[in-house]
Amino acid sequence: MLAPDSVGRTFAGADSIQISQSEIDAFAAVIGETDTSIASPTFTIRISLDQFQNILTKPEIGLDWSRLVHGDQKFEIFSQVKAGDNLRCSATIESYRVAAGNEIVSVRSDLHNGDQLVVSSWSTLVVRA
Amino acid sequence: MIEIGTALPEKIIYLDRAMLKAYADASGDQNPIHQNEEFALSVGLPNVIAHGMLTMALVGKYVTDWSGGPATVREFGARFIKPVIVPAGEKVDLTINATVIEVNGEGIKLDLVATSAGVKVLGMAKAVVVKR
Numbered sequence A: 001m002l003a004p005d006s007v008g009r010t011f012a013g014a015d016s017i018q019i020s021q022s023e024i025d026a027f028a029a030v031i032g033e034t035d036t037s038i039a040s041p042t043f044t045i046r047i048s049l050d051q052f053q054n055i056l057t058k059p060e061i062g063l064d065w066s067r068l069v070h071g072d073q074k075f076e077i078f079s080q081v082k083a084g085d086n087l088r089c090s091a092t093i094e095s096y097r098v099a100a101g102n103e104i105v106s107v108r109s110d111l112h113n114g115d116q117l118v119v120s121s122w123s124t125l126v127v128r129a
Numbered sequence B: 001m002i003e004i005g006t007a008l009p010e011k012i013i014y015l016d017r018a019m020l021k022a023y024a025d026a027s028g029d030q031n032p033i034h035q036n037e038e039f040a041l042s043v044g045l046p047n048v049i050a051h052g053m054l055t056m057a058l059v060g061k062y063v064t065d066w067s068g069g070p071a072t073v074r075e076f077g078a079r080f081i082k083p084v085i086v087p088a089g090e091k092v093d094l095t096i097n098a099t100v101i102e103v104n105g106e107g108i109k110l111d112l113v114a115t116s117a118g119v120k121v122l123g124m125a126k127a128v129v130v131k132r
Helices: A021-031 A045-056 B017-027 B037-042 B052-067
Strands: A010-012 A068-077 A086-099 A102-113 A116-127 B007-015 B073-080 B092-104 B107-116 B122-129
Touching: A021 B017, A021 B052, A045 A086, A045 A102, A045 A116, A045 B017, A068 B052, B007 B052, B017 B052, B052 B073, B052 B092, B052 B107, B052 B122, B073 B107
Parallel strands: none
Antiparallel strands: A010 A086, A068 A116, A068 B073, A086 A102, A102 A116, B007 B092, B073 B122, B092 B107, B107 B122
């Protein structure tokens, strides 16, 4: 169960995630995108889900990642992610509820490049009963 | 002329196990439900299923092919309502359609429909793009 006092709080994630051309290329190749001068629109899920896992499974927060399914996802893209960017990630637990034994967590990821907010994304994660 | 009600051409993309493996490596999501049939069955799934985010990435490619490249997306969201089921040795369809539902200074808003084997797999799927 998620610790109730973590809801509404923002947690710092990694403060220097360097984006490489090879990871942009690999992501683009799967979907057949040939323009790799910038990252594909959903590329940053690679960062956000990894950061969510690191943050939300800490003992003081307590999410069980092993029974997780992804319920929904939304991105707002303010500027493009490119190779060489150094991104900082934070995660905010926006809401939490339990329905029929399933835990439903809404968490927002904010990716900054320096002072600039690059991408915000929202994930609903469901821990199955 | 792009206006409310304009329909984009339908596109069909085929997914197979190799694509799921490539997406797992590219995204870092190595959850075995997307690669290991025995494991998928053990947790009550009908078979190996595609990553919801792979489906979303492919729909994103459909959108950006129309709007003028990966830099054109401002907002993109979807619910994962049904899995895309990918049996071994098969190619399964992801059939994508879109309709313009809003045009304003912010961009063009699309309502997206994605089905696989006739089943709608995304819900509330929308994107806002600035067309080039």
